[in-house]
Amino acid sequence: MLRAVFTRNLWRALGAVAITAAVAALLSGCNDSSPSAVSGAPSRPINAEGGKLDDLARASAPYIAQSTPGSTGYKVGPLDVLEISVFKVPELTQSVQVADNGLINLPLVGDLQASGKTPSALEAELRRKLDGTYIKNPSVRVFVKEYNSSRVTVDGEVKHPGVYALKGTPTLLAAISLAGGLDKETASTEVTIFRANPDGTRSGARVDLAAIRSGAVVDPTVEAGDVIVIEGSSTKTAYNTIMKILPFTALGSLAFVAI
Structure with a gap:
């Protein structure tokens, strides 16, 4: 091309x-x-x-x-900074930067592929991983703090x-x-x-x-x-x-x- x-x-x-x-x-x-x-x-x-x-x-x-950037359909990319909050779980409420390989690392969750996904898709995935295992019906919010990608x-x-x-x-x-x-x-x-x-x-x-x-x-x-x-x-x-x-x-x- x-x-x-x-x-x-x-x-x-x-x-x-x-x-x-x-x-x-x-x-x-x-x-x-x-x-x-x-x-x-x-x-x-x-x-x-x-x-x-x-x-x-x-x-x-x-x-x-x-x-x-700023739209609901924005897809996260490497080096973006995400603000993640889980209600009543302070150890999961933090800012995290997406690595060059597209991964983020969170307590209780481990490595998670973030690149290429919308914030709402990441919210849904985090809820699935946490629900029933660590937290019942977790309230998760993800938004992009810095659009570095x-x-x-x-x-x-x-x-x-x-x-x-x-x-x-x-x-x-x-x-x-x-x-x-x-x-x-x-x-x-x-x-x-x-x-x-x-x-x-x-x-x-x-x-x-x-x-x-x-x-x-x-x-x-x-x-x-x-x-x-x-x-x-x-x-x-x-x-x-x-x-x-x-x-x-x-x-x-x-x-x-x-x-």
Whole structure:
């Protein structure tokens, strides 16, 4: 599987002509001339006109996977910190970090596979292990205290491009802040976010930071695995070309075109 690797030098090196050619090649290779023929793709393209950009929350709504930090469907991963409480059993009420191999270790229970399970699934498993053996009808609660397994890539015109761990329920502005904020000398206010879809494809959406800061658009929540690219003066023309040609899901496919 091709992997999208975003670096500042790469984005600066890409010109509108080269990207437009890649777009044309991508579209000519489709069996259906309509870009919305992509499986699961909405027919409505992203509005790329200045001041009328769709905010990410609406644009990506059909693709939000149940793995967002803070959601009930979030699956625990290595290095996450769990807060576990068992009513009237203080030795089992504690914070525990998931090991690299996905296990946690608890008194009376021993090693337990936590990675890949939702907090509610862990609650049910702990109840089964404790019920009848140590405690009758135990009351168990599990929630994620730190989302250390969830990471997002922030690249483009920021001070410190890189991969950062998400904490709590992170927003776009918070993710950019983790990367040291915008490079004020080169950054624009336009951001493109690439996201993996449940079916294995990728999608993209744009959002205007100025609109977020003014309160016109809600600061969107970012998800684990998102790639956030902050545009600069050298990439703006190329991005505008892409957004005018490709709808939502086809834009994501472009991220995997070898250039």
